[in-house]
Amino acid sequence: MSTLSTLKQPASLPAHLTQTSVGKKILTAVTGFIAFGFVFGHMVGNLQVLIGQDQYNTYAETLQGLGALLWVIRGFLLLAFGIHIWLGIQLKLENWAARPVAYKNETTQQASLASRTMIWTGLIVVSFVIYHLLHFTVRTTNPEYADLTDSLGRVDVHSMVVLGFSSYLISAFYLLSVGLLCYHLSHGVASMFQSLGLNSPKWQKRLDVLAWLAAIVLFAGYAAVPVAVMLKLVSLPGGGI
Amino acid sequence: MNLILKVWRQKDARDKGRLETYEARNISEHMSFLEMLDVVNEQLVGEGVDPIHFDHDCREGICGTCSLVINGSPHGHQKATTTCQLHMRHFKDGETIYIEPFRAKAFPVIKDLVVDRSAFDRIMQAGGFVSVNTGGVPDANAIPIPKEDADKAMDAAACIGCGACVAACKNASAMLFVGAKVSQFAHLPQGKVEREKRARAMVSQMDSEGFGNCTNYYECEAVCPKEIKVEVIAKMNREYFRAATTKI
Numbered sequence: 001m002s003t004l005s006t007l008k009q010p011a012s013l014p015a016h017l018t019q020t021s022v023g024k025k026i027l028t029a030v031t032g033f034i035a036f037g038f039v040f041g042h043m044v045g046n047l048q049v050l051i052g053q054d055q056y057n058t059y060a061e062t063l064q065g066l067g068a069l070l071w072v073i074r075g076f077l078l079l080a081f082g083i084h085i086w087l088g089i090q091l092k093l094e095n096w097a098a099r100p101v102a103y104k105n106e107t108t109q110q111a112s113l114a115s116r117t118m119i120w121t122g123l124i125v126v127s128f129v130i131y132h133l134l135h136f137t138v139r140t141t142n143p144e145y146a147d148l149t150d151s152l153g154r155v156d157v158h159s160m161v162v163l164g165f166s167s168y169l170i171s172a173f174y175l176l177s178v179g180l181l182c183y184h185l186s187h188g189v190a191s192m193f194q195s196l197g198l199n200s201p202k203w204q205k206r207l208d209v210l211a212w213l214a215a216i217v218l219f220a221g222y223a224a225v226p227v228a229v230m231l232k233l234v235s236l237p238g239g240g241i
Numbered sequence: 242m243n244l245i246l247k248v249w250r251q252k253d254a255r256d257k258g259r260l261e262t263y264e265a266r267n268i269s270e271h272m273s274f275l276e277m278l279d280v281v282n283e284q285l286v287g288e289g290v291d292p293i294h295f296d297h298d299c300r301e302g303i304c305g306t307c308s309l310v311i312n313g314s315p316h317g318h319q320k321a322t323t324t325c326q327l328h329m330r331h332f333k334d335g336e337t338i339y340i341e342p343f344r345a346k347a348f349p350v351i352k353d354l355v356v357d358r359s360a361f362d363r364i365m366q367a368g369g370f371v372s373v374n375t376g377g378v379p380d381a382n383a384i385p386i387p388k389e390d391a392d393k394a395m396d397a398a399a400c401i402g403c404g405a406c407v408a409a410c411k412n413a414s415a416m417l418f419v420g421a422k423v424s425q426f427a428h429l430p431q432g433k434v435e436r437e438k439r440a441r442a443m444v445s446q447m448d449s450e451g452f453g454n455c456t457n458y459y460e461c462e463a464v465c466p467k468e469i470k471v472e473v474i475a476k477m478n479r480e481y482f483r484a485a486t487t488k489i
């Protein structure tokens with residue numbers, strides 16, 4: 001069968017996944033799925049703020065108690081995010097290059113706005129994530145958060161969240177970013193199945209619905225925390241602010 | 242009917258090109274879009290103007306040679322219709338119609354509305370065939386094929402390789418075309434023998450031609466004159482993953 005192409009082809013699975021169009025799409029979907037898994041788990045974790053200070057601080061302490069494993073998980077997530085962003089940018093640049101001359105009269109048949117703005121929603125999400133980490137994890141923007149402790153002497157992340165979201169500006173930026181992330185996923189979740197080859201005419205509509213449901217559930221779950229703080233449904237233990 | 246045409250004119254591959262305005266007068270609504278252009282061209286020749294160059298061959302919707310992006314849609318806005326089968330009755334008297342060539346880096350303009358689609362031929366040459374020596378023609382029922390598989394292969398084989406999918410795709414991706422060709426073989430026992438090699442070879446060739454990457458806009462599916470579904474792209478993705486994880 002020497003009649004088939006003699007073009008040089010990738011020699012290993014990692015090469016297939018990083019050097020070919022179809023491979024890159026598969027890897028974008030896999031890393032997108034990992035990111036989605038994190039985003040979902042993070043939402044469930046966050047919702048414990050609504051239960052109360054003790055519950056949330058216990059949860060935070062459990063995570064911190066993972067020690068080395070926590071760093072392994074962080075490293076894994078960072079790698080997945082890094083690959084997703086890198087491929088997202090690379091695919092977009094290639095796609096722009098593939099149509100050097102634009103149509104004078106361009107129309108859109110059925111592509112959703114969410115699908116056409118993936119790179120922009122993605123890039124805004126990245127910038128939000130960086131700020132978010134500096135705010136609540138590294139606490140560069142608010143070093144005083146590190147001094148908060150609860151009655152058991154634990155780091156009081158519950159109060160940190162309440163204080164953080166007491167600023168309308170921060171809450172508004174948070175809601176906007178989470179909204180864009182969910183918009184990203186309203187296309188991303190359905191797209192991921194197609195990229196992995198898990199689609200059929202029967203499932204296509206259902207996947208679109210599933211993607212929107214996932215986006216709406218995530219948005220509601222994430223928005224609940226700052227909204228609860230702003231409505232004073234959740235407040236500092238002494239009733240402060 | 243009378244129409245205003247805004248047509249892309251470009252002397253050769255190097256020319257920058259521009260939209261020119263022409264009037265199409267006394268067009269019968271029973272004419273096909275290409276016949277309408279024939280009438281305009283006769284008029285242009287009469288005036289000593291270089292006629293508008295466009296691709297066509299069978300004019301019965303089966304060869305995939307005709308092209309054109311009409312009012313922003315490859316083969317026009319009529320569903321499941323090639324340009325040669327598109328009738329003028331779908332346009333309104335006095336309407337302005339934009340006519341542009343298929344746009345993609347991998348489909349360079351040769352002249353006016355004619356583009357070079359030989360990238361598709363090279364993709365087919367890379368793996369769009371069965372190279373197993375089958376000997377004489379076997380008995381029709383010698384190799385039983387489930388109806389469902391045969392149907393899927395036939396649906397994919399309906400692709401006429403016109404390139405409208407590339408023209409419609411905002412990424413100028415050729416994945417609907419390549420997906421159709423890969424699927425057509427992957428569903429049949431004769432094609433399964435070389436499925437891994439085929440998926441690798443055709444995808445490599447597609448990438449080297451400078452087509453974009455599918456981002457699941459599904460614009461291709463909407464314009465395909467043969468209504469090829471994006472499930473063929475999902476199938477190609479599965480085939481490719483299988484090939485990438487198989488030693489060949």
Ligand code: HEM
Nearest residue numbers: 029032035036085088118119122123126188191192195456
């Ligand atoms: C928590 C954050 C994120 C999640 C959960 C997420 C999730 C996803 C998912 C599931 C997909 C669909 C994959 C596919 O089409 O196969 C996707 C696509 C995409 N993502 Fe993200 N993403 C995130 C962040 C980002 C960031 C930061 C960028 C920045 C560049 C980005 C850029 C893209 C692009 C450009 C696509 C489209 C790729 C394509 O269709 O070829 N994403 N994302």
Ligand code: FES
Nearest residue numbers: 298300305307325
């Ligand atoms: S000319 Fe053959 S399909 Fe249109």
